[in-house]
Amino acid sequence: xxxxxxxxxxxxxxxxxxxxxNMITVKGxxxxxxxxxxxxxxxxxxxxxxxxxxxxxxxxKAKHGLYRSLMFNMIEGVSKGWxxxxxxxxxxxxxxxxxxxxxxxxxxxxxxxMSIAPEVKIETISEKGKNPIVKLTSFDKxxxxxxxxxxxxxxxxxxxxxxxxxxxxxxxxxxxGKTA
Numbered sequence: 001x002x003x004x005x006x007x008x009x010x011x012x013x014x015x016x017x018x019x020x021x022n023m024i025t026v027k028g029x030x031x032x033x034x035x036x037x038x039x040x041x042x043x044x045x046x047x048x049x050x051x052x053x054x055x056x057x058x059x060x061k062a063k064h065g066l067y068r069s070l071m072f073n074m075i076e077g078v079s080k081g082w083x084x085x086x087x088x089x090x091x092x093x094x095x096x097x098x099x100x101x102x103x104x105x106x107x108x109x110x111x112x113x114m115s116i117a118p119e120v121k122i123e124t125i126s127e128k129g130k131n132p133i134v135k136l137t138s139f140d141k142x143x144x145x146x147x148x149x150x151x152x153x154x155x156x157x158x159x160x161x162x163x164x165x166x167x168x169x170x171x172x173x174x175x176x177g178k179t180a
């Protein structure tokens with residue numbers, strides 16, 4: 001973790017970073033994020049951020065890398081944004097959305113209706129002959145990952161036919177059936 005913490009973070013144009021009383025605030029064109037930190041000193045100078053730890057203890061090394069990664073993700077999020085895509089694999093699996101409400105048909109006796117956080121933009125893509133795709137976009141990486149994991153947990157991919165909700169590009173471990 002300490003090697004990650006040592007590398008400086010460059011601040012892109014249009015992003016402002018404020019450090020005040022164990023709280024870092026990052027503002028950009030897509031939004032604003034805040035994060036608390038402790039035991040690590042953060043220096044913002046000449047368009048770069050450097051983090052320093054007070055000692056070589058295991059706890060300080062871990063926090064050094066953790067806060068550097070969190071700050072990098074915050075800066076990347078408010079400048080470019082984060083995207084996750086989920087693919088629905090299965091006969092009759094459908095996805096549609098009206099605003100921030102996601103409607104999923106996953107082979108159960110009823111459809112699943114989820115309301116998504118307002119910070120996450122949701123888009124459903126349904127083309128004939130292809131699996132439906134749910135695209136989530138936001139400036140908060142943690143929130144996008146949490147929402148994507150919640151949607152995926154509705155019907156995880158099974159190892160025999162691969163039916164279920166999976167991330168686009170995810171490789172599933174497949175098992176042989178009874179005949180093999």
